[in-house]
Amino acid sequence: MTDVKKRVCVVGSGNWGSAIAKIVGNNVLAHDDMFETEVFMYVYEEIVNGQKLTDIINSEHENVKYLPEIKLPANVIAVPDVVKACNDADILIFVLPHQFVKETCLKMKQFIKPNALGISLIKGFILTESDGIQLVSKVISETLGIETAVLMGANLATEVASEMFCETTIACENESYKPLLTALFETSYFRCKVIKNVAGVEACGALKNVVGIGAGIVDGLGYGDNTKAAVIRLGLMEMMKFTKVFLGNDDKSVFFESCGVADLVATCHGGRNRLLGEAVVKSMKKRGIAGVDIRLLEKEILRGQSFQGPLIAKEIYSYLKDNSMLEQFPLLVAIHRICTREVDPRNFIDCLRDHPEHM
Ligand SMILES: NC(=O)C1=CN([C@@H]2O[C@H](COP(=O)(O)OP(=O)(O)OC[C@H]3O[C@@H](n4cnc5c(N)ncnc54)[C@H](O)[C@@H]3O)[C@@H](O)[C@H]2O)C=CC1
Ligand SMILES: O=C(CO)COP(=O)(O)O
Secondary structure, eight states: OOSSOEEEEEEOOSHHHHHHHHHHHHHHHHTTTTEEEEEEEEOOOOEETTEEHHHHHHHHSSOTTTSTTOOOOTTEEEESOHHHHHTTOSEEEEOSOGGGHHHHHHHHGGGSOTTOEEEEOOOSEEEETTTEEEEHHHHHHHHHTOEEEEEESSOOHHHHHTTOOEEEEEEOSOGGGHHHHHHHHOBTTEEEEEESOHHHHHHHHHHHHHHHHHHHHHHHTTOOHHHHHHHHHHHHHHHHHHHHHHHSOOOGGGGGSIIIIIHHHHHHHHOHHHHHHHHHHHHHHHHOGGGOOHHHHHHHHHBTBOOOHHHHHHHHHHHHHHTTOGGGOHHHHHHHHHHTTSSOGGGHHHHHHTOGGGO
16 A cells, blocks of 8 residues: 555445444544545445435434444435445445455456555355355455455444443454554444454454354353353353364464454453344244244344344354354354254353353
């Protein structure tokens, strides 16, 4: 990248996409020596209350569907065409549910600047038939041919948007980007720490979504905080072990950054994936296991937002199965099987009780 002012595009506009657009919109104004002050935000177009969501955002400066009651800075412009949104951008902030990443990148591919920098805020893996599971940052990087950093942390979007203090972890292999990334994301209430372990940070972000479902399952079953703490601890042990085998790297320090234990705790208490775990148990009590329908629960509870945990559980399961490691990760495997209705959620406590960590 050159020293001229950088143009920023946010690719995505859900709950977190809109919250980060608020921060980035304000920060480019505060650092107008470094950044162009207009920020394009790619919005997957839909009709809300009879109007296009992009028109509502551009006139009311509020994403009424995904982040209601939070005003976005007026320099954040909603754009329904991803090619127009990313054209001429030097910095591309990816914040879409991970299942839409590949198709979105393929649309952008021919139109982005070759020296653009990507930053992925996406928590998940991408499962392909040929290569198994891959890091989202790697898919972005390889599809677009650009360097890609990541930002993950204990960052429940509505709390961040309401300016409640939190920390986050940014990882970037090229340390020279640190001042740029800090200027773009840091605020008095959103404290950024920049480290180098991109893959480790990203693995934490993906894995904790699955453990969050487990926390919700024990809530739904009526257990208390001690049981949830056991889910968090055993979940953390499996997250660390999975990261070691999947990445071939045993850097445990990453788990003590915001993207690690802190995000796990935040998700297990206040995340959408926790809500899902609880809803699965309630739904099972009402309708029996056969009546549990995750996509229906997503529609009823989130009204357009998405639960990433069940997809990520499936991605992890596929990796573990291919590598004959299912028995070594009973908690992650049980959560996948509960989501796919193969296992009754009431058996989850047996999984905790008989966990290999206790042997
Ligand atoms: N919401 C949160 O508190 C946080 C979310 N994240 C992560 O951020 C990522 C994005 O999540 P959110 O912003 O919360 O989204 P969301 O779950 O609130 O909303 C779903 C988004 O997907 C879009 N969409 C639907 N179909 C699409 C398609 N075919 N192509 C492209 N987009 C489509 C919708 O328009 C909407 O913007 C996820 O990986 C999530 O794990 C990370 C930190 C916090
Ligand atoms: O990643 C998150 C908080 O850091 C949000 O988690 P949920 O998707 O479970 O709400």
